[in-house]
Amino acid sequence: MPLFEYSCKSCAGEFEAxxxxxxxxxxPTCGSRKxxxxxxxxxxxxSNSQLTICxxxxxxxxxxxxxxxxxxxxx
Numbered sequence: 001m002p003l004f005e006y007s008c009k010s011c012a013g014e015f016e017a018x019x020x021x022x023x024x025x026x027x028p029t030c031g032s033r034k035x036x037x038x039x040x041x042x043x044x045x046x047s048n049s050q051l052t053i054c055x056x057x058x059x060x061x062x063x064x065x066x067x068x069x070x071x072x073x074x075x
Contacts, residue, residue: 002018003016003018004038006027008027008029009034009036010030010032011032013027013028
């Protein structure tokens, strides 16, 4: 099941929910189902990736080493 981020139109709360198919989750704060799915950053595996956590275009830009090798202050 995918994890989605939502904001509640009734209480303005924000939350994450595991959702199946076309289910609409209830807000955990107020119970309302008037929620809106938010655009969020997808998770990515860093094992063989050149993606950076800090947003640098170069994975070696911070001078510490490639992301995911440990020692990065943003991990």
